[in-house]
Amino acid sequence: MNAPATRQDNPFHAGELAVQQRLGIAERMLEIGQRVVRTHLPEQHREFYAQLPFVMVGSVDGQQRPWASVLVGEQGFIQSPHERQLNFAARPVPGDPLAEGLKPGAPLGFLGIELHTRRRNRVNGQVRDVSDQGFSVDVAQTVGNCPQYIQGREMDWVRDSRDLQPRSREALSALDAPARQLISQADTLFIASHAPGAGADVSHRGGRSGFVHIEDDHTFLVPDFTGNFLFMTLGNLALDPRAGVLFIDFESGDLLTLTGRAEVVWDGELLKSIEAFEGAERAWRFHVESGWRLRAALPLRWRFREWSPNSLITGTWEEAAARLEAERLAQTWRPYRVTRLVDESRVIRSFRLQPADGHALPPFKAGQHLPIRLQPVEGQPPILRNYTISSAPGEDSLRLSIKRDGLASGHLHDRLSVGDVIEALGPRGQFTLDATAHRPAVLIGAGVGITPMISFLRHIVAEGFRHRRTRTTHVIQIAHDAEVRAFAAELQSLAGRANGAVRVHAVLSDGGAGASKGPLTIDLLKSLLPFDDHEFFLCGPGGFMQSLYDGLRDLGVRDERIQAEAFGPGALKRRIEGAAATEFTPAPAPAAKQATVVFTRSGEASVWSPEHGSLLEFAEGKGLSPPFSCRAGNCGTCLTRIQSGRVRYASPPAWRAGANEALLCCTVPAEGGGEHLELDL
Ligand SMILES: Cc1cc2nc3c(=O)[nH]c(=O)nc-3n(C[C@H](O)[C@H](O)[C@H](O)COP(=O)(O)OP(=O)(O)OC[C@H]3O[C@@H](n4cnc5c(N)ncnc54)[C@H](O)[C@@H]3O)c2cc1C
Ligand code: FES
Incomplete structure (x- = not known):
């Protein structure tokens, strides 16, 4: 990461820029990089290093192979005499390849990390001098990192801090059984990388146990979750694929340190698995060339305290495979068991469903619906109805929220109890939303048309937590009165978790406390929304959506900014102009005579x-x-x-x-x- 800037004011090197450009975020990251990537250590970071009993180090050996290591010492073993220097009163664990990379002028990357507070900080620099007692480093770049994916662990000393002698040292040329065991259960790893002329780096990766998938004795696969978008590791790999990976057995103090090559998976068959892996944005594959197991090398041990909340909203490779299998069953009528019933209002009841065939929940996008098949009348052919999934992707069950209406919904309300089974095809539907888009969303749901909106909102809030930025969203709920208004408390609670990014407005025919008096006219809508370039999502009775659509179009809102879903007959009549008209209007040919x-x-x-x-x-x-x-x-x-x-x-x-x-x-x-x-x- 500590590259010479390609431009005077750009802190990123060519590899980092290439990744950012590939993802279309280079422009945004320039402004952020200039703010967060510093050439010095602020006071608070200097104090942070001084309180650490260990620090992660990325180095390169004589063959330019990167290694990730850990350096241990009594609290205070790291000192910063001034904002451009760090001194380390410690030597590497005997037998750790770091010793080879400790030479004056050599590049080093550091990650100061506290597992009990989840604080971390990154420094890159060059070795200034080395002595028998330790070494010092000239700081080139520093970045304060966020606490995401760091599992909470408490630390204990189990012997003298100077006793770093491993109880055994084993050379590895492939992953043997103990190595595979450690990796398959790991929830944390550290990756070291190095780019020519751009220094060394070390970075933390965390997830749930099972987030690393061992493909064979030489390769494993690691998902890449949303991070800080600086792409220091991936940027280095773009210039030099060599990398080092360290796994720590937190309970035994064993170190498994590997060096080899890492390749980022940008395309190919694996993309489907990555897409099915909850939270994964991409993945990298590590090819092991050699490594060491240093048994009980550390005088420290860690006790697991709690999962990082970010890790908990990610998946595992096993779950991804199960979801893909479930996706393959999209055209099969699968049995689902009702696990919970909740009355959301006087007329809407929610049904929580779990697959009853041993397969996983099907993956879906917020806003999609589930076709279900019922046989309300014995001896009559089954009937098919669609119900929006009102839960969000990533939850542990599917929720349908159904208004008592006619044959099917009446049957579901009156006859379906916890433990009963219904049949459904895989989720489908084109009424979906990008939870991370920058344009504010306006979700307008009338009556039971609130169901896709609640799914959207749950998804927006969950993704906002994952990405640390929540899409600005206005929910406008239209209902006849408070008794038939569903999800009022749930909407408020979601808004409360969105750090001010979500506003909920109720429009009731009879007005009432905290609500506007209906109907929702364009003038009322204008009064509820700040002036902005919004994207609208509408769901409700046909006539209501048509008049809202026409009103928005008259206000100059473009057709493609208005998404709509009708639950019943009567599609929206869109006013589409120009090239878009040809795109959306299929086959304008007249009907055949025969x-x-x-x-x-x-x-x-x-x-x-x-x-x-x-x-x-x-x-x-x-x-x-x-x-x-x-x-x-x-x-x-x-x-x-x-x-x-x-x-x-x-x-x-x-x-x-x-x-x-x-x-x-x-x-x-x-x-x-x-x-x-x-x-x-
Ligand atoms: C994509 C999509 C998503 C959907 N999502 C949801 C959802 O999340 N929640 C939800 O509740 N619904 C949803 N629906 C609607 C749902 O699929 C059903 O259409 C709805 O439940 C009505 O079905 P039913 O069998 O209960 O009523 P039906 O028996 O089909 O009756 C439909 C309507 O006609 C009326 N009717 C029936 N027979 C007569 C008659 N003889 N004379 C006069 N009126 C009559 C009924 O009272 C009712 O209003 C969705 C529909 C679609 C297409
Ligand atoms: S039955 Fe719904 S699109 Fe044809």
């Missing part, structure tokens, strides 16, 4: 003509039962693959179907290409 439609699964071919109605109605008339729910182009349940031919939509549906897909409920064969239509049905 067409031969082949249902390829049954092999049946029949003649369609306009009086048969939509392809869904036509298929039903032929005795087929394609799944459907909204029958209005909103939910995607009737989405079917077109094997040949073209279809026509009467008006653009809310669900954006792909070029070779048809929403059967709102399409007919198109003229000029649809006269012979083959559907995967």
Whole structure:
């Protein structure tokens, strides 16, 4: 990290800039880097080093191989005589490769870390001089790091601080059984890296036990979670893939120190697993070349106290594999057991669900829904309905919040108890949101249309905690009265955890304490929102959404800034101009006068003509039962693959179907290409 700046005012070297540019954050990081990357140690950091009984060190040996090490001494063994120097009254653990990297002028990286307070601080510099008692370092760069992913541990001395002699020293050329055991249970590691002309560095990585996956005797995989975006380690690896990794057995004082190469996984098959790994943004793979096990080398031991709250919202590779397996079952009707019922209002009840087939919960995006299949009337065909998942991704169950309405919802309210099982396909839906976007979000939910909004908000708050920045969000909840208003307390509690980034407004038909009096007009909306470039998310009755959409468009809000989901028939009529109009309007061709439609699964071919109605109605008339729910182009349940031919939509549906897909409920064969239509049905 301690690179000569590529520009006078830029603290980052070419490797760090390359990673930041790849992720599109270089511009933002320049301003942050200038603030947080210093060339001196502020007073408070000098005092911090002076109170440490150990410090992590990154060094390079004679063959330019990086190693991560730990240096131990009585509290006060590190002193900073002035803001550009650190003195260490300690020598490396005998047999630790650090000894080779301790030469005047050699680059060193330090990580001061306190496991009981989770404080940490990073310094890079060069060795100034070395003596029998210790060495001193000229400071080149310093960065105060945040406490994320550091598990809480209490420390004890078990022998004299000067007794650093390992009880045995074993050379490794691959990962043997004890090494694999330590790594597979590890929740913490330290990685050393080095870039030509840019110094050495050492960095902490933490997660839940199982966050490191051993691929074989020479390789393991480590997820990269959201950090400080400086990309010091990844930046060094971009210039030189050699790296060192240290695992500490906190209970025995054993050290497992490895050197080899680390490659960042930017593409390929593994991306799916990374995506399924809760909290992982990317991953790096370490190829072990050699290493040492230094048994009971440290005179220190640590007692586990608590998980870092950040680690707790991350996954493991095993969980990622289980989620991928669950994703593969998206088209299978899976059984889910009801584990909890909560009445959210007089009319809305929440059902917590857990898979009852031994597979993991399916991954989903906030705002997506679950198609469920029920048989309310014995002997009658099952019915299919969609329900938004009102919990957020990463939670340990799925929550559906259902308003008592007609056949299916009435059955769910009256008949479903804890322990009962219902069937569901995998989550789906295009009404989703980017929880980390910078543009403020306005979530407007009317009646039971609050369900996607509560999922969005839970997700925004969780991601805000993970990323240490919460997307500014206004929730506007419209309900008839306080009795039918669901989630009032939950919304307030989420807002309370968002450090002022979330505001909740209620609009009730009869007004009432703390609420505005409905209906929600554009004027009322303007009075509730500060002037800004917002992104709107709407869910509620069709007429309500249409008038809100039209009002927002009249105010100059662009169509693409308004996302909407209808639970029932009646898709939003969008006013789309320019190039976007062509993008969103599928197949503007007129309807065919007559067409031969082949249902390829049954092999049946029949003649369609306009009086048969939509392809869904036509298929039903032929005795087929394609799944459907909204029958209005909103939910995607009737989405079917077109094997040949073209279809026509009467008006653009809310669900954006792909070029070779048809929403059967709102399409007919198109003229000029649809006269012979083959559907995967
Ligand atoms: C993407 C999506 C997400 C959804 N998310 C949710 C959610 O999170 N929560 C939720 O509660 N719902 C949600 N829905 C709606 C849900 O799928 C059902 O449509 C809803 O529960 C009504 O189904 P039902 O079987 O209870 O009512 P139905 O029996 O289908 O009746 C629908 C409506 O017609 C009325 N009706 C029925 N028969 C008659 C009749 N003979 N005469 C007059 N009126 C009649 C009923 O009273 C009711 O108002 C969602 C829908 C979609 C498409
Ligand atoms: S049934 Fe909902 S899109 Fe066709």
